[in-house]
Amino acid sequence: MNDKKYTLLEAVNLALHRAMHEDDDVVVLGEDIGVNGGVFRATLGLRDAFGFKRVIDTPLAENMIAGLSIGMAAQGLKPVMEIQFLGFIYPAMDQLVCHAARLRNRTRGRLACPLVVRSPMGAGIRAPEHHSEAVEALFAHIPGLRVVIPSSPARAYGLLLAAIDDPDPVIFLEPTRLYRMNPQPLEDDGRRLPLDSCFTLREGSDLTLVSWGASVHETLQAAAMLAERGISAEVIDVASIKPLDLDTLEASVRKTGRCVIVHEAPKTCGVGAEIAASLYERALLDLHAPIQRVTAPDIPPPLYRLEPYYLPDAGDILAACDAVLNYA
């Protein structure tokens, strides 16, 4: 075990190096990802290590990048395409929804689309307009896609490797707010983490806190503050947004009887709604209080001066926990 600590961004980079080294079919493409190493430097060094044929700077057209990747994937390559910011992915929706998600199904397995879409997501880095979106729910709604959001360097590494291995299209969203936060030791051992599984980050018995992506950070803070008050919170990082590991969530909620869901995406039809509905279907009579959601309001991410108010913080989460704990 080396002592070097890696940020989430470096973990992504490490996984890309590893995947490209292990499998010649893996190609990386997108805007500014080659010579420049990506605007966040997630693809740094790949061009030098693997050459311009496998690390491809594309013209500036997101829909084109997606359509191109689908054609490459149908030919047996494993494209890892980058959309520079999640707020720029909308032109590519047609290709991702109509084709990437359906190619295997509509050919009854004759053609497949082993494609990974990497994109930085989320608010909190004082970025310009359209650079702070959290729209994972748009993709979670689409049959045929997988949606994965890591919340730590180790999970970014293991989940990205698993996403690249996966024979179907995976939307892999990287929270920009975590990119350079909390470096952690990481062994570059190629170990994959399971897709479709939640990660229980902290065990507890009084209530269940469910989150993913950057909000996991504030959720863990809230759990620590609850612990100081003698309240034992279980914290679950959903990680795989689609498909959802409902079994793990259900088991936790049956145990604690109380649940708060935290996400930075807007509330209406957010993934929190899906989780809450599913938990009501499965565990209504084990709940001691209505499930609470702590989310962004239904507004676009404001320009950065008001950004801190937009994002849920630990205090907001604690308030929801109090409501759940004190219910009748």
Add this chain to the structure above:
Amino acid sequence: MPHSRIDLPYTRYLDPEGRPLGPLPDWVEDSTHVVGLYRAMQRTRLFDQKVIALQRTGRIGTYASSLGQEAVGAAIGTLLRADDVFLPYYRDSAAQLLRGVSMTEMLFYWGGDERGSRFQAPQAHADFPLCVPIATQALHACGVATAFKIRGEARVALVTCGDGATSKGDFLEALNVAGTWQLPVVFVVNNNQWAISVPRRIQCGAPTLAQKAIGGGFPGEQVDGNDAIAVVERLRLAIDRARHGKGPTVLECITYRLCDHTTADDATRYRSAEEVNQAWQEEPIKRLQKFLVERGWWDEKREQALVADCQAELQQAIDAYEATPAQDPQEVFEHLYASWPAALAEQREQFAERIARREGGADHE
């Protein structure tokens, strides 16, 4: 046609009566080649007529006919090599049949069964299924061509679309990347003058659609799409360039959609009978037939034999289509993901219960 200020090539070898307008390409001296083209076109038309009849009697769903487009598809189908990749749009029966997609598979597709896009023929195995969202396939072709280029393979991706598709961003984005990377891809635009009810003249302000290639930095040209010899000759050269690292081409084939957009459309709502009658004078099959007859390569007896062969093939295909039971309802889960995610197992169980309930219900009637 508006007058073009950009001098793009326009190629036509035969007039509407099948008479050569000048010297013909050398390969035309090979009668088997030209007769083969004719057979493919006629086979497509007979298939088309039969499928429309099946639709009218409720035996298949909506169908997009290829009536009047047979020369373009026959040229594509005869020129592509087995390991090339064809990315069709939805008016490509002629080319698909030549790629080895079976009539039965095509009936499956239009008859509401995904197995129609499973393509058993080896040469069609990497071909894309026909594409419904307009122009999106142009980008897939660039991706396929990029894969060829990365691997250093002398293979070609050929993609088709209609005139309306050239208005979409996907088409223009595809031309842009194809030109930038000099990809081994050929864009065949079947300009049949109508995008459902919208005529060519209000689709695009450029005098030709082929000239969009200029913006991509590579050649575009027009060809008489009702002249099979002209389409083959120009497409042959475009495919050859692509295969030898000389980059992409847009080939705009000028045709006319003699049919409704699909069986769900009624073209009499937006265009005149006079226009359609006029277009029939230019149609591709009669033209090539006259040429063949004039050369002594075709006659009534051969025609009758061809029609009889095609009818027999069609009947076999229809019998096979109608004798094949629908997929088991649980098959809907089989190919969305390589394997159905365990996390979604509950949905599958609920669907099984739905089926059991409905089948159980039928028993009580």
